[in-house]
Amino acid sequence: MAQAEDYGAELSDFRKRVAELRATRALPDGARPATLDAALFELQYVSDVLWPRHEQLVAAQRQTARPADPKELQLLRAVFQRLPLPVLLLDGDSVVNRLNFAASQLFGLRAGYAAGRSITASFNHEGRAAFRGQVAAVARHEGSRSLAVELMHGLSGETERPGRLWVTLTAVRPPGHRRTAVLAVCQPLAGPAGRPPAPVSPAVPAQRPDPAEVSSQVALMDLLDDMTAALLDEGRHGASPLERAARVLHGRFADWVIADRAEPGGGPLRRAAVLAPEEAPDGGGAAAIAAQDPSDAPLILEAARAGASALQIRPEDMFALGESGDGLPVLALTETASLLCVPLRLPSGAVLGVLTLLRAAGRPAFELAEASAMERMSRHIALALRAA
Structure with missing residues (x-):
């Protein structure tokens, strides 16, 4: 010392x-x-x-420094996973390092998918900056703190409005970590804003599954089944696998579907299909978007280069998808409230195209569980493109 x-x-x-x-x-x-x-x-x-x-x-x-006891580490992991409350281990940028089973059920995420992604994508846009700021402050050893956040989807028994959580943040130094992490403990917030809920007795039986959540999972399974059938049906109207996939996603999963295909041999992207909402007058600008060069859309170009998906709620950069011929941003033209940009990547890492899905205002925003299902479908589409 x-x-x-x-x-x-x-x-x-x-x-x-x-x-x-x-x-x-x-x-x-x-x-x-x-x-x-x-x-x-x-x-x-x-x-x-x-x-x-x-x-x-x-x-x-x-x-x-003494080496950590393997048995003690195993015990700590078991306790972490079996805690009845949702618990997450975050870094200073609100990126998930680890979450327990209760947290994966609450946020609708698989542990492997959530790791390395920011948990703020599950919150309403208004509270994200405040949450990131509080996490960063705790990581700087400025003291533990608590705050209320609002989820993008409803909690069990709260299907009429987005669920609210009371999140308690504290700094920890897990064994083997070089930097301070932030432990986030979540509790459903049913009382007035700014007040934590009453402690829950361990003897209270588990609640029944939320019908809305079960229905959402069934819908995703149906979508996966229809996507597989469409990709295997090579003779459907002579369309390419990418066009068939776009038709499956259009309407039921996204209001707008923009499909871009990479040229053989690693050439530039070219626009393959643009599907607009059926109720949009005169196609809602679909012709202008179809005439756009995909390389002028920064988000699509980054997805093709990095091979990583992008999920945005109420996008701040209106030019993330470029602009139409008359200079109007594509996100403004489509009245986008949430978007999902997914590369069509082979197991080797090669990207054969990019699917961009848009939802307009008035429709529930994309959730992380839907993004996870879309990433699975993107791998299937890429394999179908390679086979074709």
């Missing part, structure tokens, strides 16, 4: 001397050679003194 305090004092003095050197920039030119010599001396001091001292402190910390 004494060595760490001495090192901190030396580092503080060094920062003060650097500040003084920066202030000498206003001196006459004649004094600058001496200032340059002083700056070089300070750099040599960092290289010869401060950095070796830092390496010694790190090595001493590693020697004193």
Whole structure:
């Protein structure tokens, strides 16, 4: 501890001397050679003194740290998974590192899919910035805190309005993690805004499954079944697998479906199909979107290059999908409230195309569970394209 305090004092003095050197920039030119010599001396001091001292402190910390007991780690993982309340382990950017079974049921996510993705996509747009700010503050060791958030989908028994949660955040340092993580504990919030719910007795029996959630899962299974049938039916109107897939998704899953196909041999994207809402007058601008070059849509181009899906609720960048010939943003032209951009990627990593799905205002936004199902279908579509 004494060595760490001495090192901190030396580092503080060094920062003060650097500040003084920066202030000498206003001196006459004649004094600058001496200032340059002083700056070089300070750099040599960092290289010869401060950095070796830092390496010694790190090595001493590693020697004193005891290795974690595997049995204890296994016990901690089991306790984490079996907690009756939804619990998530987040980093400072609100990205999920781990979540228990109760949290996966609450948010409708698989643990493998949620890891590495921001949990804020499950919240209403208005509360996302506040949640990220609170998580970042806890990760900076500014103290534990709690806040209310609103989900994009209803909780059990609250199908008429989005579910609300009371989330408690606290900083933790899990074994093997180099940085501070944030433990988020979620509870359904049924009382007035800003007040946590009453503690739940462990003896209370589990609630019955939410009919709306079950219906949503059944609808996704039906969609997966119809998509598989459409991809296997090669003789349907002579259409390509990408066009057949777009027709399955149109209407029931998305208001707008924009399909882009990559040229053979890794060429640029070309627009293959644009399906607009049936009630849109004059196609709602479908002809203008069909004439657009996909390379002018930053979000589609990024999905093709990086091979990663994108889910956006109430997109902030109106030009994320480019603009039509008359300069109108595509997102404004389609009145998009949520979008899902999914690359058609083979197991080898090659991207054969991109599907962009849009939902207009008034329709429920895309959820992470729907994005997960769409990623599965995208792999099937890519395999069908390769076979064709």
